Amino acid sequence: MDLLRFATAGSVDDGKSTLIGRLLLDSKAIFEDQLEAVEATSEAKGYDYTDLALLTDGLRSEREQGITIDVAYRYFATPNRKFIIADTPGHVQYTRNMVTGASTADLGLVLVDARQGLTEQSRRHAVILSLLRVPHLVLAVNKMDLVDYDQAVYDAIYAEFTSFATKLNIPDLEVIPISALQGDNVVERSTNMGWYSGPTLMHHLEHVHVASDRDLVDARFPVQYVIRPKSDDFHDYRGYAGRIAGGVLKPGDEVVVLPSGMTSTIEAIDVFNTEIAEAFPPMSVTLRLADDVDVSRGDMIARVNNAPTPSQDIDAMICWMTNEPLRPRQKLAIKHTTRTGRALVKDVQYRLDVNTLHRDQESKELGLNEIGRVQLRTTVPLLCDPYSKNRTTGSFILIDEATGVTVGAGMING
Amino acid sequence: MTATHADYRLSQLDELEAESIHIFREVAAEFEKPVLMFSGGKDSIVMMRLAEKAFYPAKIPFPVLQVDTGYDFPEVLATRDNWVNRLGVRLIVAGVEQAIKDGIVVDDGKTSRNRLQIGTLLNAIEDNGFTAAFGGGRRDEEKARAKERVYSHRDEFGQWDPKNQRPELWSLYNGRLHEGEHMRIFPISNWTELDIWDYIGREGIEIPSIYFSHTRRVFERDGMLLTESEHNPCRDGEVAAERTVRFRTVGDLTLTGCVESTASTIPEIIDEVAVARVTERGATRGDDRFSEAAMEDRKKEGYF
Incomplete structure (x- = not known):
């Protein structure tokens, strides 16, 4: 099982909360007591439906105002993958929250209402995801049930969006017609849209290939912390702890320490009490170098012929x-x-x-x-x-x- | 972790572990006086394991703080001592009883021990001058927690201001503080209850025996099964009986309920958790049941 982090943006009007609620419900990530609390609150507010937005609006002020203000993190898992959703508000006055949610995302999910087509808001969401270099984008054309599952509506939005997307950096785009409320193409393939041959949303989330998004060529190791036990058993141990930010490092590799420019060779790479054969992003490891060079927090270890300036x-x-x-x-x-x-x-x-x-x-x-x-x-x-x-x-x-x-x-x- | 990865992918547990270790090292590098808040529960044990791995072969470079409610399960205290002794870390115990004696908190007979922990904890942080306190909170636990940052700022009164949190981007954490303020650090924010159990199983680490099925004299109160003890006698109409149970969370024993279960191994617990339909806090924590915003309110005041 691996991990996929994705960011969603949108307002209640786009059906975002309904969609997230459905993903969580269908993957059994919502518990009975959480659902009962939401049902009780919906009833107390006089709604004749269960407002799934209440599941994600965690702060008292958000529930009072009925809006999402902050980034909320939600979790669910299928047998293939664990998912972390950064659920962010869609309005322009919360752009910073969306930037925050997108900063760690592998995939961005933008919702549009099929009846309205692309709006200023959906364009803005795509722009932000592109600026933050979120490598995979899904445009979910929602509320297809309200346009009679009409292929022409989907085709028009698809064409308009792909034309707009040429101005952005979107390496991978998937446009999926769904109905979050009815469940079409969310987890189950829709029987109402025979004309659509692409994946369901859940299938795409489960199978989108994210490992290759990481840079495995340009080795980058920002030094976080120097480990010096000074104990009898590890008297001369000096390890440079950090998280691999790029590339693959192996024992024997010649490396340069920046900004000093000193060079050395990787003697060993430790993860806890085990020496490993190679380290790659986003692993947290400890490097030991063959030479006694001066290395401290804030330095970067890179390859001799491939280092940042x-x-x-x-x-x-x-x-x-x-x-x-x-x-x-x-x-x-x-x-x-x-x-x-x-x-x-x-x-x-x-x-x-x-x-x-x-x-x-x-x-x-x-x-x-x-x-x-x-x-x-x-x-x-x-x-x-x-x-x-x-x-x-x-x-x-x-x-x-x-x-x-x-x-x-x-x-x-x- | 296996030695090579042909496809350069990490499992979800390895990725979560790498993220948490990064947070531990970041805090150790940037804060003058960190402390790890250790309850002896499964989440704080996973934190201890991650801290052990983050600094190995050196010792964990900060002490461990436990807030003793006076009503803690003896099995939990035993596990705490085993961990502390094995890792050779310094243990600081801040007792609620002592805090009551010293007049730091007031026991009016109505306030739960859980709530009295807040004042006791804040006092211990202030007295020792801790600038960062690691907590085992997870975002999947409760919806106020779902919006809390990994680095969660506390003002000089120990309060959390949920509406005015610092943006937290990439893995660039901002640890700036003013005099008297401190930071709560949540290194396992992104772990779920199932991840915790998977990790405990994978690492083969010691947890308190009360997480496993055992027989215990319990009685029912407010839909929860509570332990009969001198601190928690049966009230009128309540009848204690021996049942086969286990705990999903550990806390003040007067408030922490157990569930009927025969799960006596980690895989059996995982099977049980995977099909559970009620959250661990909703099922067994009296302290979170008072209102929809119970956790948010306690957190604002300075709770874990």
Whole structure:
């Protein structure tokens, strides 16, 4: 059994909660007491149906307002796969929450209402998933029951979306006609849409191939922590602990430590008390090197002939997450892999309209939930790759030094 | 973990383990004074195992804190001691009884021990100057938890503000704190109850015997089977009888119910959990049944 993380976006109107409720119910991830609590609340509110949105709206304020504000994580499993859903709100004022949910997703699920076709909101969701380089996208054309399961409706949405998608980076797209309410093509194949020969949603989620999304060529190992037991049994043990961010590392590999540029050879790779033959993303391992070189947290171990170039000038797309706007000359803390430093905003090149992809070059600041292209100068060199090549070594967060709050998410261009 | 992977894929347990170990190392590197909150229950035992693996062959570089309600199961305390001794970590016990004596919390006879743990815990964190406290909370447990971050900020009163949480992206955790604040860390956020059992089975690690089927004198109260004990005598109309039971969670024994079960091995427990139709907290935790937002309210105040 492996793991698939997917992000969903949308509002109650799109039937997102109904769809998630159905996936959870059909995979038996909802328990009787949870369902009973939701049924009781629905009844108390005077609804004549069970509002499955109540299952995911976990916070008191969300239930009071009847809206999803924050990212909720939900879990279910089939015999083939375990799934983690990052369920995010769809409205434009919650773009930062959707960016958060998409940052760890292997697959993005966008819902459209078959009666309405593509809306500004569905386009925006696709743009954000593409910016965050979520490698697989599913467009679920929902409420097919309300358009008499008409193939022409599906075909029109399919054509419109694929034409729009050519402007985005979507390596893998699947457009699935469903009815979340009736269950068509969610888990069971629909008997109402003989014209559709593709997979059901659940079949696609269970079988989409995600292992090849990881970069197995460019070895990247950000050093997290140095393990030195200094015990009698392990007197000379010195291990560099971290999580493989890219590539495959093996004992005997020649490596370079950045930023110092010192070289050595991997003597062994430990996972707990076992030496392993190779390490690949996203494994947490401990490397031992043959030579006594100086390595500490924030350094990166890479291959001698394939290492990132240290840089203090960073060109990135930034999603801004706080009320006070991002402006040139602003100073912030930056965290990139295991490295922390400070960053100065040199320039806001443009603000991206996530609905139209228009680049507004007049705007020299980014407000809450806005995304734009920004130039930064950092106090320490970052050992980075383009985000399009590696989502771990290509991403960073910005922190307000006064409040300590995470205020921005960055994806490095290149 | 096997030595080679022909297709470079990790199983879901290996991926969850790698994520949790990354979190443990991140906290050890970035926080001055972390502590692991250890109840002796299965989730905190899995945390101990992950911490053991994260720093091996070095010892776990932080102490372990247990909040003793005074009503803990003796089997759980025995398992706690075995773990602490085997790993050679320092154990700090913060007792609710002592906190009552010291006037830190007030036992009015109506408030549950579970709730009195909040003040006891916050006091222990403050007294010791801990800046990060690992907890075994999982997001599948309860819907307020479903929205909690891995790094969950607490203000100088130990309170959680669910509406004002820091965004948490990729695996880049923000550990910034002001004086007097601390961070709750949830390294097993993404594990489900079934993952926990699969992992305990795979690792072959010790858990308290009360998780396995045994005979016990119990009585029924509010639809739960509770242990008869000096702290928890039968009330009028309640009759204790010997039954074959096991516990799905461990906590204050006056509030933690058991279920009738003959599951005496990990695979049998997994079979039982896989077909269970009621959540572990809904079934057996009196503390979560008071209202739909019981957990959210306790968490805001500083609960685990």
